Amino acid sequence: MYARIVTNDFSQQGLYDELLAQAQQEHAGAVGAIVTFTGLVRDTNADGTIDGISLEHYPGMTETALTQLAQDTMDKFALRNIGVVHRVGRLHNNEQIVWVGCCASHRKSAFDAACYLMDFLKKSVPLWKKEFAADGEYWVEVKASDEHAALAWLTPKEKD
Numbered sequence: 214m215y216a217r218i219v220t221n222d223f224s225q226q227g228l229y230d231e232l233l234a235q236a237q238q239e240h241a242g243a244v245g246a247i248v249t250f251t252g253l254v255r256d257t258n259a260d261g262t263i264d265g266i267s268l269e270h271y272p273g274m275t276e277t278a279l280t281q282l283a284q285d286t287m288d289k290f291a292l293r294n295i296g297v298v299h300r301v302g303r304l305h306n307n308e309q310i311v312w313v314g315c316c317a318s319h320r321k322s323a324f325d326a327a328c329y330l331m332d333f334l335k336k337s338v339p340l341w342k343k344e345f346a347a348d349g350e351y352w353v354e355v356k357a358s359d360e361h362a363a364l365a366w367l368t369p370k371e372k373d
Contacts, residue, residue: 214235214283214284214287214294214295214296215231215283215297215298216276216279216282216283216298217276217279217297218270218272218279218298218299218300219298219300219301220300220302222308222309223298223300223309223312225249225251225309225312228249228298228312228314229247232247232316233294233316235294236294239294240293240294240316243293243318244293244294244316244317244318245318245319245320246316246318246319246323246324247314247315247317247323248314248315248323248324248326248327249312249314249327250311250312250313250314250327250331251309251312252309252310252311252312252331253307253308253310254266254304254305254306254307254308254310255306256307258346260346261346262346263306263344263345263346264305264306264345264346265303265304265305265306265308265344265345266303266304266310266342266344266345267302267304267342267343267345267350268300268301268302268304268310268340268341268342269301269341270301270339270340271339274339275338275339275340278337278339279297279334279338282297282330282337282338283295283296283297283330286315286326286329286333287326290317290322290323290325290326290329291317291322292315292316292323292326293316293317294314294315294316295314295316295326295330296312296313296314297311297313297334298311298312299334311331311334313327313331314327315330332359332362332365332366333363333366335362335363336355336359336360336363337363341353
C-alpha cells in the first residue's frame with residue numbers, strides 16, 4: 214500500500230507497476246483485477262475558463278489522512294493492494310493531479326474501491342484548491358455534489 218503527496222508529475226505506468234509488484238509479492242495469484250483512475254486539471258469551471266490551479270495542504274496531517282483513507286478503503290473492499298498519489302502546488306490545465314490504483318480478486322471490488330476512495334478523498338483529506346481566472350484568483354468551496362457522493366456510500370443500498 215502507498216499513499217503519497219507529491220509536487221512533481223508522476224508516471225501512471227510506474228505507479229501501476231509498483232502497485233502490481235507489491236500485490237503479487239503479498240498475494241501471489243490472488244489479483245484478478247486492477248482499476249486505476251487519473252484525475253486531470255480541467256481548463257474550465259462553472260463560471261468559465263480557468264488557467265490552472267494551486268493546491269495547498271497541511272504537511273503531516275494531509276499524508277496521515279490520505280494513508281488512513283487508503284487503509285480504510287483497502288479493508289472495506291478486501292483489496293489486495295491500493296495506491297494513491299495526489300499532487301500539490303501550482304498545476305496547469307490538463308496536468309495530472311491525482312492517481313488511484315486498486316487491486317482486488319474481482320473487478321467489482323476494484324471499481325467500487327476506486328470510486329469510494331475518490332469520493333472520500335474530496336471530503337476527508339485536507340487539501341485546499343485555488344483557481345486562476347482572467348479576473349483573479351479564487352479559493353474553491355466544497356461542492357454539495359462531493360458531499361452527496363461521499364454520503365451515498367454510507368446509505369444502505371437496495372439489493373439488485
